Amino acid sequence: MPPLHQSSALAATRPAGLITDGAQATATTPPSALDLLKLGLDNARMGQLNAAADVLAQSILKDPLSADAHDALATVLLALDNVEYACKAKAKAVGLGNNSAADWELLGDMFVALGQADDAAQAFGTALALRPTGSPDLERKLHIVAAASSFAAPAANAIAIPTDIPAAWHSVNLVTIEPDGNPHTASFHDLVSSFDSALRALGITVRIRKNEVGVEGVNLLIGAHLITSPESADRIPPNTVIVNLEQLRGFNIGARPVYASLMRRLAVWDYSPRNIAQIKSLMRTPYVSRFKIGYTPEMTRCRPQAPTTDVLFYGSLNDRRTAVLKGLHEAGLNVKHLFSVYDAERDIAIADAKIVLNMHYYEDSLHEIGRTSYLLANSKAIVSECGADTEIEDDIREAMIAVPYKDIVASCVALINDEPRRLALERKAFEIFSKRSQADMLHDAIVATTFPPVA
Template identity: 30%
Template sequence: MTISVVARAEEASLPREHRFRVAVVTDWSLAALPLAALHAFTAIFSADDPVDLVFATPHQPTEEDEQCIGVLSEALEGPAPGSILLEHVEELTHRPAELLISPDSDLSVTVIQVAQFVAGMHRIRQALPTRHAGEQTIGGRRESPRVASRDITVAIPDTSSNVHARAFDEIVETLQSSFTRIGMRPKLVSHEMAAQDAPSVVVAPHLLDPRILETLRPDTTVLYNWEQLIRGGTALVSPTLRAAMSRFTIWDYSSVNVDDWRARGVHAIHVPLGYDPLLERLPELSREPDFDVVHVGSVNKRRMAILEALAARGWRVHAAFGVYGRERDALLARSRLVLNLHFYESALLEIARLSYLWANRKPVVTEIGPTTSDDLGMRDWCLHAPYEALVERVEEALLNPLRTARMTDVAYHRFRQVADASIILQGALEETPVWRASSAQAAPGKGGSG
């Protein structure tokens, strides 16, 4: 059983303005819900402080389900929730606040824990009158950043000369869409056309010609790094290149990398890849998938060992390298599950790859070990295992498709909640000297906000 708890304060007029709406997402039959669990739930609240209790199912509610809800409502004695409702999980109109993953516990115990959790949120609601209770995000609000110029140049790798530069396609598209959502005017150019005198973000600077890097101005240019830097990581960022990059403000996808930059005296800002609606575009799963497990990316010994172990157990395993865009999407649609493995022992989470899968609700089992960096806090909200347990974890996911689908939904909602790309980028712009200086110059006249 997997239960996710979604809680929010209602925004309607009195007396509902302080009411909480709690959705229990479960694949259990509603008819099997112990009435004692509902009594325990309602006992937490007073009659003048009600809570709407919603059961959200992965299937369309049936007439029998509706009748069951009616019976449960009539059977309650004493203080009751504001209402007991039934919805399809896809129709939930609010964002997740907290999720409780309880694969084995008794449903009665879980509902009691849920009630206690929501009761605690009631006690702090006055301090959080404008926020969804329990909501946490990377960044803060989403609004137009305080900058003088809305124009921003995004310099991207040239895919015509390097097909593997297409690995950054979704990163670039997310930047373009999310910058636009916060009122910026992004302009995409190739690395070779990187601006020397306009505020610019250079994506994947390790692919930039060093001669071009030398011509760029640190006071107008930000380098957005997407490579692992620590020991055991990539050799694509050489010591010479690192020294050249150190003159600039660095945006980096990994907080581990950021700490390393800062230890060297570089001004570095953590800018992970977040959720953008543009990412949701994968075609539906084929009715008869060709593969059980697919791995996309280059393969080394540590990756190959897991793939071969799965194949030895009879699973249809496919490893693909150098596939991007629609070709990759078509491959994903023909596969039941994606396996994400670390390439390097440095174990930085491959957020660029995972964000696309989470945003598209594609089942993915990812390697997360004791030392894996987890900047978005997704460890408890996605299918994962340490390296030595990956084969068993993948088998479990394949043999339990309903639970896998539920956990995939959990990861999707959690990712949307904590990592809105527009909020992340807004915060990054306001921390970056290039745009902060522009804002300060515009402050006296309060103009130029474009």
């Protein structure tokens, strides 16, 4: 789908209006973006659609990254029969995180109304992929618009699947384990999005599922370490690959018998040669293959801006991490730490940072490519801990400032004080990482994968 640039819907319909219906803005207490959003929704509920559109547009000016405000404006503009700008507002809301199957389907309906068959087909196809149980109505819509577009329905596999990819892999279920009340499973979203795009680029049909494996095709299971019930583990079928993202050092696999049983019984993917050697040895299994983490265009979504934070670090804290953050504060840098913050809120913080810091949790560690890949894809300057025993690929090392633990604070200070060098590092980061095709890397992993025999 071509990018839809934000545009003021009101510019084409009426002059920018004033806040109405009781909003009391004063010189000292102007209404916040949230206040304006609530007022706009109240106006809409009372049928005052023009006033609602005006106020929602003002809310967006205060907070351009509010998915809810863009979504509300889309609804109001659609009621005003301004489909063109409603579509743009809805596309913006989807891009900012309001991207359920229903959201994509409504966006597809808007594209149909505008005669944009290619965009409609892609929107309906995405909506269908987000509905694991399928939808006859969506399939009908997709079939109709696909006939008038250059887009082919996923089942038709318009992209020729490479001949060396086994037939079982022609359909893949991307499955995440997301227990209720665990906010950290949101950390899986970036990898799922990247895998989804890369697999489709190989012509593979993809279904995204949560807590539900499929019996057809292959399941790529992310977050299997969160399965605690032996009965649940036993129900995972043999057409499943465990995607291990955990560093075995400190993970204490021996204390996780359910996860260990899955790794012994099923094929495993891991990103680290060091991890792979340990899994093969500890689990006594040869069915472990390496996958690499690469680039897809969908990863680039942090909006560039003039950053105000010197150094951003996100993740859990321990003594060694806390000591570095304290050192950065004492050096006079503006430091922000986030924990349990994901998706759009995290992206805002990333865009606002001059440097993003990456540190090991354990002294002897693997480079956290699952974290830094997203930063590299968004042209961020990274200072990353890299000791003598850190496992890291050569090109990734070149894409950032990789230094021993003792040099982290000094390296951050030096980079903050050298803006030309920092900006050059941002360009280099993207240039290097964007050459790593996630589709090519998944192709290699698929071809290398062997499943254990079924007992």
